[in-house]
Amino acid sequence: MDVHISLPFWMAKAGGELEKLCLAAVAWWVQVAEWAAWPMRQLDTDTCDELVLDLVAWQRDIRRFAGEPLSLYRKRVKYAYANARDAGSVAGFKRIFMRLGIGYVELEERMPGIDWDIVDIRLTDSQLAKNQALLSVLIQHYGRTCRRYRWKIITPLPIGVRAVEFGNDYTMERADVPPCSVRVCVCEFGNDSVTMNAREV
Secondary structure, three states, X not given: OOXXXXXXXXXXXXXXXXXXXXXXXXXXHHHHHHHXXXXXXXXXXXXXXXXXHHHHHHHOOOOOOOOOOHHHHHHHHHOHHHHHHHOOOHHHHHHHHHXXXXXXXXXXXXXXXXXXXXXXXXXXXXXXXXOHXXXXXXXXXXXXXXXXXXXXXXOOOOOOOOOOOOOOOOOOOOOOOOOOOOOOOOOOOOOOOOOOOOOOO
16 A cells, blocks of 8 residues: 655655654554455455465365365365355356366266266366365265265377368260171081192102
């Protein structure tokens, strides 16, 4: 906060006692303004003191689990009301996971051939490995009663699709041949062969 006190020209003697008193008053009122603004700064869960954050978390029914980073704890406290509102629905559960930085997940329930109370949560192997404790806390806190949750791993595979135009032209041409007559003649022919040997006497 910027506090400025200006003395009248006849009192503003450089280095005088009144100037020292003026600077002390400015420092005092800056400190008072800091004290007055401190409670308002504590309402923001992203910047408040950690002790105040614990009180706000208690009010919103959030408990810090072992090894939870402070930034994640602040997010869970910040979004506690929104997460409580979204709990219980498939779309809401997906929003909870997105808000807390887990990322995209798929939820499937009431699958044919499987007990009706089983809910499959599909996520990547890295999501499960990085957020195992958080996922357990979220299921315990926001999961529906009388439901069993199973983790299923999604393995993304890159697929390339190329659009190419190809074609085949087929032409059939037909030539009409006028009728022709073929005459068959039956004849007999033969070939006689005679071999003669001549000798000299």
